[in-house]
Amino acid sequence: MQRYIFLLSLFLSLNTYSQVVTYEDSLNANLVRKTSPTVISGYGEAKYQYYKEEKTATTNVTRAIIFLGHKFSDKIQFFSEWELENAKVANGGSGEFSLEQFLLKYNINKDWYLISGLFVPRIGIINENHLSTTFNGNDRPYLESTIIPATWREIGVGLYGNSARIQGLNYSVALVNGLDASKFKNGTGIRDGRAEGSYGSSRNIAVTAAILYYYNSFRIQASTYYGGSSGISNRLSDSLQIATGAFALPINVSEGNIQYKKNGICIKAMLAHTFINDADKINTVYANNTPRQMLGYYTELGYDFLNRKYHGEKSLTIFVRYENINMDYETATNGIENGPNTQKHVVAGIQFAPLRGVAIKLDYHHATTGNINPALVVNPFPQMPQYYKSRNFINLGFGYSF
């Protein structure tokens, strides 16, 4: 009998624990906090692209991101961004699954906070604010994926704050792992040398700093990055006759940008520059035709026709952007100049946002470059496909963020 009573008690107790407590019930019963300390949000974008010269068209889910954050206390929070690019990673897909941010934030006081982990330093506009609903056009500004290789994330520690004395003034300074010069590629600058949180070289390090200032309808920012790009072992360093250490083979990226936004008018301008003093040494060892300097700028003008009526709740924006990028602004003494590295882009389009978190985008992209340097052609015509100095694309897509 005692055995049956025990089994019955066990059944009842299990039944109690397996009972479904709905969110609403639990709120009424005060079983959970009304403001959840865990936040899930996300953003993404997809597009159709028609390539006029080749008469081809592609469709792609460019990126889908889940943001997951948790507030342990008012002082300590966790943030992460999980990104899937190009929809498919497995079975030969060209996609990439990666962490874009993975950090702990510590609020020192109401004006200053520390972050530690994998994060995107404040360099350029897109690197920190890259939600697809916040920029015009289907593609991010090309300058901010070439000279500034957004989304540029590294592991380190950063201090962020705002001035209590001057309204609108923000500062940030961060120490992060360095780049890897052996992975630089001609035409993509320093992009492939990023570690992105995956076994980054921490023997070489980098320092970044930014000043961000809001004044009326202006947003003005200047930032710089200075760091080593060689963290190899001493033995390899001796063997290759190339420096290694904290700031060995230094890379310096500097940028300044200004934005104006008022009454539906939005103007942006950015200038970015990269200086690689030891580019010739990098080329001697790694033969990757690294340039000594890269320089670029862009300007963008946009106007929201619905601003007067909806004040941004809905928007219908036309825009035009001009970009001038020179990835071979100065070649190394042992480098070779290549025409495709000199790029000009004109992007014009229209963007409709039926509400704040969704944008439908249509744009026309005209790109021109210099000629391919014949000295760099390994397999000449007819093996090599025709290179178009002038290319035209029509892009149709959407972006969302919540």
Place this chain on the structure above:
Amino acid sequence: MDRKIFIKQSALGCIGLTGVLGLASCSAIATLTVVPSNNLIEIPLTQMLDKTVLKVRSKSLQYDILLIKKADGTYYSLYMKCTHNDAGVMFDGQNFQCPLHGSSFNKLGAVTNGPASTELKKMQTEIKSQNIIISINLQ
């Protein structure tokens, strides 16, 4: 262009622009540290005689409250927490800016730039016996 000249010119340009604009608005927002009682903050009206905005700070609140005086002499206050994700916003004199994802809000707390989609939290604010009373309600 020589690298040193480029960097020097860029740096001088940025510093100059920031400096000029900085001098134009170099007035800091006054901050008043308070201790709420029964979820109420009491601020003497005399504190606002020479101001239109006041940052109200308390150890018991994660973010500051901005108390704003309207042209008609009435007051309202906004909790300086971005409604997109858990981050503090800063007031630049005209707008609230969130440095985390770029959201911005106007002086009334309405969203002017996403990804935030809801306005800043308003705190009930009234005048009683020569004091401004702010009711803290974070639910």
